[in-house]
Amino acid sequence: MSLILTPEPLSAAAFAPFGDVIEVADGCNHYAINYGRTERYHDLAALDVLENAGKPTVSIFRSQPAQFPLRVEVMERHPLSSQAFIAMQRKPFLILVAPAGEQPQLAQLRLFEVGAEQGVNYHRGVWHHYQFSLDEVRDFICIDRSGGHGANCDEYRFTEAVYLQRSPSI
Incomplete structure (x- = not known):
């Protein structure tokens, strides 16, 4: 059996089962700081990194x-923490996710196109592949857990053929 996924646009509603979308959006908690010269969009992700003496x-x-079409061979999850990614270059990137559980289920895989002004925060235990850079080397800010006690990275290797296609728009 072979599965081919194409990206869907990232929205807070579609991504809610997997984590938080980090973006400036209607309804975000925000207020003026720095004598009115800056608008602070506050607390945009539910960071969860303190389990078993971890630290942010x-x-x-x-x-x-990445070269597309791309065969996915492995996904990972972090059972003790969340993990957030924000692209340093303001360009779209792709993420592959599956709900938390013992292993990722093929029927529940979702491929999202993260917009140029968005980031993501994977909730604890959510299966994900590393982010897919498009066309060039890319840097990502990662906010996650270090130190503490306990293993915080599980991997799952697919035996099925899972392929990702790139959207024509990116």
């Missing part, structure tokens, strides 16, 4: 461009 960390992940 900010890193930069440098990703190589």
